[in-house]
Amino acid sequence: MQVEKISIIGLGLIGGSLAKALKEKLGIESITAVDINEKSLSQALKEGFIKEGFTELNESVYNSDIIFICTPVKDAVEYITRLHGKVKAGCILTDTASTKGEIIDYVNSLDNPPCFIGGHPMAGTEKAGFSSSFSHLFENAYYIMSPSKNCPEESLEYLAEIIRGIGAIPIKLDSKEHDIITATISHVPHVIASALVNLVKFSDSPDGKMQTLAAGGFKDITRIASSNPKMWENIILSNKEIVKSTLNKFTETINTFIEYIDNENSNGIYNFFDSAKKFRDSIPNNRKGLIEPQNELIVDVVDKPGIIGEIATILGNNGINIKNINVSNSREFEQGCLRITLPDSGSVAEAYELLAKKGYKVFKI
Structure with a gap:
């Protein structure tokens, strides 16, 4: 043909x-x-x-x-x-x-x-x-x-x-296998991300303290909640039975974790996080998945005049385009404070090497 x-x-x-x-x-x-x-x-x-x-x-x-x-x-x-x-x-x-x-x-x-x-x-x-x-x-x-x-x-x-x-x-x-996979790795995560955002919205005080402090990591893990609502309404309804079944499995996981808390089960809590960490760390970084990667670096820098320009100059002189650069004010669980968004994974790898060679502490997300 x-x-x-x-x-x-x-x-x-x-x-x-x-x-x-x-x-x-x-x-x-x-x-x-x-x-x-x-x-x-x-x-x-x-x-x-x-x-x-x-x-x-x-x-x-x-x-x-x-x-x-x-x-x-x-x-x-x-x-x-x-x-x-x-x-x-x-x-x-x-x-x-x-x-x-x-x-x-x-x-x-x-x-x-x-x-x-x-x-x-x-x-x-x-x-x-x-x-x-x-x-x-x-x-x-x-x-x-x-x-x-x-x-x-x-x-x-x-x-x-x-x-x-x-x-x-x-x-x-097979189409059915596809829908089970996507419900688990994409559809339900979008539901959960939106649920977390709504949890903050409805739990917040009138002066919006939660919203103010929800910068940094919280905004990262709920990024996909900013996706098109009409599109996601359509997706969920077209895969509703599998999404419901997957949400029930997720609920079982959460209920088990609640039992660990109620029983002060330290081993259960530790293994919950340890198992997730090991499995997540085994997921390859060199392929695109259903959720677009962030393509970001975090740089640990001293707050001094010209530091942002210094880093931007290093990357710019080496042909690396910066899509966004900002200071993270909420970083209780983050390393560094300067977040740099780049166009693709190749730019992330190149920028990481360049800044590390210049002596900066650089971390990939």
Whole structure:
């Protein structure tokens, strides 16, 4: 199969990054986009990442070799319904939604179902929209593929080649297995992060002391609570039974810990933290997961005039772009006080080596 034309439905962060990656990394010229946001379409056309842009499906989309549906699950199901029976023979339909079971079950229930491969790139940021998209979003990220029943092996392998071409790592997973995994490592953590933030909100005093002191570590561990609420409403409802089951397991874990406290079980409390530390430390750092890494360094510095400029100059002279730099005022459980946010893991490694050689105490998060 030789791809000549690709269409992307939904030109937000994922769809926009996909268009940029297909153009820049694979040299695909004929890319059509569909989005209700005309501003995004105009920007993509102006910057040369798409050849055509429409607000509705049409013959140009139906005539594609591959159609990426980069929308929430509910919208993706609607688009599949509208595309069913209209796309050309051999066309591969795929999506990028965070749950797979509901959409695969729907496709398999259709009469003469299309060649559909459920897709889930394990990459993203808290930002949204085409303006936030970038071509290297998928680099070194796992990209899940869950084929429907009417998907030939050659179509699966062809999509895998496209995925490799944009820098991602394709992995084939059954849709139900995918949803169990993502519920545990992504969906429930987002629920817990939001629950922690709401706990502070509803426990705070009228003068907001908790909010003031919640800087530093608390803000880091709840960072994902800043994600798009509408998107997460859609994700949770599309995977509701597995999310409920996983939350029940989490509740059991918390209840066990409460028992350790009630019984003053020192060994139980110690082993709870020790087991978590050992397992977390064994998780590799060189792959992207469902939650975007922070790409931050913490530098232990003396509070003196010019220290921030000194460090910024060292990094700038070596071509390292600083996205953000600030002083951490709440660092009871942190080392250092200067937090530096960098664009990617490569910049973190390079900055760490540079500052360490200059004698600074540097810590990776």
